[in-house]
Amino acid sequence: MELLEIVNTKLQEHFAADIESAEMLYDYPVFTIQKDKIHEVLKFLKEDETLNFHFLTDLCGMQTADEKQLGVIYHLHNMPKNYRIRLKTFFDISKPEVATATDLWPAANWMERETYDFFGVRFKGHPNLKRILNVDEMDIFPMRKEYPLEDQTRDDKNDSMFGR
């Protein structure tokens, strides 16, 4: 609980208008930030002396339940003080663009490529935004809910036996 307050007070000083929510989920303080300010917030969290979130644990994408928005989730870590927080930012699926975090943490490079590969999120300023895990010729973004898991071009599977 204290970590939530510490980070929240610091963020409110500079970005009060952009924080959409700040809550404690299980054991993580979670902040939802406006998409346009996410880069400044990340930079502030990394460079502030007391907060010092120098380690990017994870960067992943998600699609909201109503399938109209995409989101990017950041997990940050301050190792000397053992602070861990989560940041989320959401944006419309028709215009999925967010600023990149590679200038802050080089580790974000491949993580953002993976998010682009799976969800189609374009990261502005990314040095090399191409597909990383799927074949280069793929033109869909497979993790979106609208696309099925199985390969639809198979003709040797008889689904009448198993209800799918």
Added chain:
Amino acid sequence: MNKKETPYSINQEVIEEKEYSTLNLGPTHPATHGIFQNVLKMDGEIIHEATPTIGYIHRAFEKLAERRPYAQITPITDRLNYCSSPINNMGWYMTVEKLLGAKIPKRAEYHRVIIMELSRIADHIICNSVIGVDTGAMTGFLYIFQWREKIYEIFEEICGARLTTNIGRIGGFDKEWSKKTWDLIDTFLKEYPKGLKEFSNLLERNKIFMDRTVNCGPISAEMALSYSFVGPNLRAAGIDYDVRVMNPYSSYEDFEFTVPVGTQGDTYDRFMVRQHEMWQSLSIIEQAIKKMPEGPMHADLPDFFLPPKEQVYNNMEALIYHFKIVMGETDIPKGEVYHCVEGGNGELGFYLISDGGRTPFRLHFRRPCFIYYQAYPEMVKGIMLSDAILTMSSMNVIAGELDA
């Protein structure tokens, strides 16, 4: 462009240009343990630039996990870092237990610790012996792989499988371990130190091995942190970050162990960190056996813990519960949770978003290999090809974890 003044002509421009040859360290290569490709721009024997391509074994785990109920996701987690599958399984169980808010009895947690440390030893056996093979020392591999067979026997007694174990349950273990299991573990604890000592004597202070691996592919602590290195690779660079110490889970705070840390982050440091971690794992297992508390082997989670098999075969209610749990027809709370465990390669994280349905809404695996392999082109700039191969094998890149 250098303007060179020679006695024969004035203002003669000498353009220094190097011609680089391209070498494809292709997806199928004996030395890359796993399939990933590196297109190298070489200046003779020195590497100028490396462009990695991965995804040759992308099996769509995250999309597959959205289709499977919670009890059926464990086989997928097995195949992430398949050299140490039990750690992945336990990480998944702990994530679900965190979501449910379940408290696991100490006895089950100590058993989990034993399994996880055994699989950590198994993972480091593979990595270290393969570093030896890449320097040409095949003997170490043959000698120490015997001990991996002994660990397989222990896993087989508990869960029936050798490699992709699917071990345990959400909530603990299904039953007490048999006497044969404990005998095998005791024999292993008595005999393995001799085997590890033999392997150490072959390689640790071997002049040829040290000449090959010292200063080979070093990485500084700042660069390692900025590339989000974790695990033995980060500890070799000098940062003592171990999830078991920083965010203890499954009663790791009850055990005393040291976290080995290197200085330079080169191949020799990574090798030695893993060697010392194996000794520490042995000590943790001994402590767990000595301090084993009494109690039940599983938490009281009737909606998630499969009922015992004798009841499933004889009792109607147990059969229905078994079916419901495996098919995911139980009530799952909504929420999102992130849990990390110290895998063979470092912080393996599970980010689970549940919307109350029978399958996860979103499950993301924070795979350490995928994240730290990005630094490989930086690490091999300017070193020779054979050193680059050693760097890759000492980073313990497992293709299953790289691509998921």
Added chain:
Amino acid sequence: MAKEIIKRTKPEIAKMPEGLEGPGFFATKLEDVVGMARKNSLWPLPFATSCCGIEFMATMASHYDLGRFGSERLSFSPRQADMLMVMGTIAKKMGPTLRQVYEQMAEPRWVLSVGACASSGGIFDTYSVLQGIDKIIPVDVYVPGCPPRPEQILEGVLKIQEMAQNESFRRRNSDEYKKLLNSYGIE
């Protein structure tokens, strides 16, 4: 009592083919001799991609020892290999590479598909996994399992050895074989 039951026989290194024996000569069919030679010296190309590859490492190690069946020398170059052992999941991205490796092998060549993923896609019925390598190359022996025990892999190799021993010389040039290769698009 047990001593009488144990028959002391000399172990056979390689079973001799049937033939006519005499002082200084041994006459048999050329196919039998070549079959025996091929059977006991298959050089595998381990195309190990994932978890089955670790079980293959265990098979090659000293406990289960593939080397005693003649496959001591692993060849990573397809030009020098007889047997392609595909172990692990083959993703669609990897398919062309596998196909290229198969085409580079010289006849006679055998393909062993180890594991459920290589045989049929395994548990990964997804958009990115090739549902069985027999979609792109002809396969001789399938070893199911996830992962198969080393004993099962050894049995797969023994079945290939049986096939190598009994294969006729004309098989690789026969119309039926050519038709099989053409059905995969391999000339």
